[in-house]
Structure formats: C-alpha cells, structure tokens
Amino acid sequence: MTLRSTDARGVRELLVNLTLREVRGKYKRTALGQLWSLLNPLATMVIFTIVFGQLLRVEVEPGDPSGIDVFALWLMCGLVPWTFMSNAVTTGMSALVANANLVTKVYFRREVLVAATVFSWNVTLAMELLVLAVALLLFGAMPLPWLPLVLVLVVLLTAFALGVALMLAVANVYFRDTQHFLSIFMQFWFYATPIVYPVTLVPDTVTFLGVSWPVDTIYRLNPLERFVTAFRALLYDNRLPELADVMYCLGSAAVALGLGWLVFRRYEPRLAEEL
C-alpha cells in the first residue's frame, strides 16, 4: 500500500535527485559556477587573516607535530567545517518553506527535502577540504593519512547539522521568526567557537557579580568547539584528536539527529496544512 517513493530504494533515489537539484541549481547562470563555492571561503579567509592575523595579531601555536605555522591555514581548518554546518542548518531550515508547493501537492517523505539540502553542502565541503588538504601539503603538513578520520568527523558533523536542521525546519513552518532568530544566533555561535582565535585565549574562570564562573567548562559544552578542535588536530596538527572530543562529537550528533528525527516525525503529518 505504499508509494514507490516510500520504500528504501525510492527514498534513496529521490534523495540523490533532490541533492543533485540543489547542487546544480545553486550556481546556475553564474559564469564561475561551482567555483563560487571555493571563492566564498577564500574571500572569508583573506578578510579574517588580515583582520585577526595581521591587525589583531591573534597568536596561534604551530602545528604539533606537523610544525606548520600559517594563520590562514589554521583558520581554514576551523572555518571550513563551521561554514558547512552553518550553511547546512540555515538552508536546511528553509527547505520545507521553500518547497511548499511540493509539500502541499505531492506525498513523499518530507525529511528528504531537508536532507537533500544539507547533503548538497557536503559536495561543497568535499571540494573545500580537498583544496585545503592540497594547501596544507604545500606548506609542509601531512594531512593525507588522517583523511579517513576527517571523513568520520564529516559524517558526524553532517548528522549533527541534519538533526538541528530537521528541528528548525519544522519550527520554521510554524513560526517564520525562526529564520531571523537563527541568523542572529549563528553570529553568536560563530564567535563562541574557536575559529578565529585559539581556545587558549578563553580563561578558565571569570569573576562576575562576585561569583566565579567556570567559563571554560561552559565554553566546552558547545559541540562545534569539539568539532573544530578535532578537525584542527587532524588537519593542522596531524595527530589523533582527544578521545573525549570525538566522543562528545559522536554524542551530540546522535542526540541532535535523534531529537530532530522525533520532532520531525511528530509534526510531519500536519506540515501540508500549516504551510
């Protein structure tokens, strides 16, 4: 009694097709096409390197044991995963509203829309990581043996982003404020994650209103802090990340995805009429 699109193979094909639609549609009618997905982070890298590396003189330790000491590359090892997560969550959140005409006219598993949007950024991420790996090689690091582990982290980060996007996509159908709220939250989140500055700049405790706050502990609750730290360990330092960090990544990905799935399943039947 099922539609073809509800069985596993159908869902997979639909997911692939919708992902391709997102990937192909993103830079249609632009002269540079997919190159834009590299130019954007490159521009961000130049700006941040000038502002934080040159003007504010953020000091970062050389890669250990890789030995390289290039602020721009150190920055990119954190910025690339962050940009992926940020784009995936932001566009994944809008996926249902943007495809309202489909949701109200055709039955299929709606989570596919969110997933396709998130996965389309994996293509961009793969290209960026590849270019980053080449750049790291040129500057003397050896990230190649660590790439399989990078892949594992990418899977975890994708699961995390997908879970968050699923939750927000539903919320955005009910409250369109969600998208505006998220854009502010993303800015806060960006600076709460050690992307443009090293974790070492974060103090252990801060005394505020006469109370000593365990800032570092609170700071480390942020899953993206763990992800960025782990990505840097693999790519920039060329060593195994802390097991605790990886476990935290795994845990937060599982929780986000599980929660996102439950929320989505719970509200999915009423999506068509709320849109």
Add this chain to the structure above:
Amino acid sequence: MAIRDVTRARATPSGTDDAAVVITDVSKRFRMYRERNQSLKAALMRRGRAHYDEFWALKDVSLVIPRGSTFGLIGENGSGKSTLLKCIAKILQPNSGSIVSTGSMAALLELGSGFHPELSGRENVFLNGSILGLSRRALAERFDEIVDFAGVRDFIDQPVKNYSSGMYVRLGFSVAINVDPDILLVDEVLAVGDAGFQAKCMEKFAEFRAQGKTVIIVSHAMETMRSMCDQVAWLEHGRLQSVGKPDELVDTYVDTGHADRETTAEGATRWGSGEARIERFELLDSHGGAVSAVRTGDTVTVRLHYRTTQPIDRPVFGLAIETLDGVYVWASHTRDAGYVPDRITGNGAVDFTVPRLMLLPGTYDFHASVVDYTTQHTYDFIRRVHRFDVDHGSPRESGGIVSLGGTWGNLTGPEQLPAHVDRVDP
C-alpha cells in the same frame, strides 16, 4: 431515481475485497487562525493558545472506491472534495477515521510542481519522476515516451523556465501519467493544453482504465465527469450527499447543487445581480432570419435583447463560445471592442456581427453576459444561452474547431507537375 445512498454504497456486495480505496468515517478539521502571522511573539502573547476557528472540511465520510473504476468527486468549491483527495494521497492526515488504499498511488494535483526553473527539461523529468515515485531505471526506459507525449523534444535540454506555460504543464502531465500507478488521483488537471493534447490525455486515461487501474477525479467539468466516470460521489459541506451513477447524479447535482441559480429551460445556468438582464438571445443569418444551424463561413449576427430595472452606466456586453466538452473557443466583450455606451435604460438590443463564421463543423454553446465596466460585477450571466450546430461550409477544412481559411500552394520539388495538382475551386 436510482441513486444509492451512503449506507447502501458502503454495503456494496463487492465489499472491500475489490476495493482500491476504503474510506471509513473520515473527518478532517482545519483551523482558521484569526490572527495568524506565524510569529513567535504572537504565540508568546497568547501563551501558546492560538485563536482559531475550527472548520470541518470533511465530516464522517465513508466511501468504497472499487478497483478498476473511474471515480468522480463532485461538489461546490469548499465542499471538501479536494481535501478528500489530498487525504487519500496522504498529503493531509485526517483527524479521525481511516483510509486504506491498495496498490501504488500517484497524485496529479499540480503539474510540474517539482520543476526547478533553472534546470533543463531532461533533468526535471528525472527529478519530477523520482518525486512522484518512479525509479531511475523506469524513467530512463520511458524517457522518450514522456518527451514525445509532451511534444517538447526540441526543447528538452533547455531550462524549463524558457518553456511556455503549455509546454510546462504538458511535460508535467506527461511525467505524472507515466508513473503508471495502480491508483491515479487527478484534481482539475484535465484542462491542460490544446484540444489535441487533451485528446491524447483522454486516450491515456482510457488506456489506464483498460488496464484495470483506478482513477479518482475531482473536477468541475460536469460533462467530462459524466462521460468518464463509472461512479460519482457528491460532497456538500464536507459531508457525503450520495454516491451513484454519473448520469443521474450529475443531473441531480446540477439541478440542486446550483439551487441559488436559475436554471433556464434548456439547462442553462444563470446568475447575476439582475439590474440588467438578457431577455432574449437571437442567432440571425445575413437576411435577419433566425437560424439554429449555420455553415462554416456564413455571415451571422447575434442579437442580445436586454431589459434594465434602473439606468446602467457603461455596461459591458459579452459573448463566449464553448464546445460541448467545455473547450473555451472564443470570447469578446464590448469593452475590449471599444463599444461601450455611456448609459442604457429600459429595453433594447445590441448586435454582434460575424462576417465569416470560422468555426469548423460541430456543436457549440454560447454564453452571454452583461457586466459593469470593471467586469468585476455581474448583472447577468447565462451559461449555454444558446446551442447551435455548425455544418460543412466554406472553407472546408479537415479537423479541429477553428477554420484558418488558409490555402495550399507553391509545391516545389525535383519533379513538379503542377498540372496534376487537383484544383479545388471554392
């Protein structure tokens, strides 16, 4: 009247074994938000309790749709027929009751709704097909058929945003019909494309039925419903009125479903505020004599006699022609023609003269109207005010609705023997 009522329809001897869809006590409630602005602030302000009015789009509907039948859902706008279709399609979930369907299903609710304007026709066929549930392999196999059916072969590698609206819906229809489901749900999408494409669609539906597949249709085109459906269910205000044979039910529906409208003697329907009314419709030949049958190429005049209850400023008279199966052939009104009187009072008439009637043989209906200058307010509108037949005349052309009056000529080729070309003198 042999219309089966609901309870008897539910207890059809075929039972549920041969049913494609069994709908049991389905109710669907919609919330009409009074101050819906979908903002968080609003939600917080009313502390989570939204102010809304409830409205039952469907109430306790039970139906058995037999396998292999073509089943129509009729009813006024807002009667719940489209909601029921969406519930069957699983796009909406009923608040109570159950819908059990057997076999694969595809819904033609909006054609080409999954198309990405920047992607090519080819990419969109694969994309739309997989949204509708067709596997890549099946799509590859049917690709040529889909493209040829839609008649967009030359444009298949162009982005669909360059397509005309006709090409767009034809391609959408073509993909959807080729999904080849066991149950096909159709909502008002039969009226796509030109007559030629419609004929192809009808053929496809016939093929579908011949294969023993189930079609569930929602439509306002009563003639189509009458000719296509094996059974019809009539919904009113979310409740099932009756289920029965289309011939009888469609008639009853047209008679009573439009109770607020007058039904004229010939089965026409009419509405309007009535300050100005069309009293009489005359179809006249070139000598001013009334005719009911005309020939292609004849000179004819339509005379509309009107009566007003009060002076009407700048009225707009209109005429339209439709074929029996509802194809909109032509329309004209005095505003577009630049013939608007400043004011009419009392009784009078207005003529519309056609120097050469370029309609090919067939039966057609006239609709006539008087509306205000904005065309938004209707004083009087009579559908099917006059039915007339067109017979073979001159020019004599082979098929379709309109005559173009063109000529064949200028034959060229390696061996031209113009003397052997038969001359058909008019």
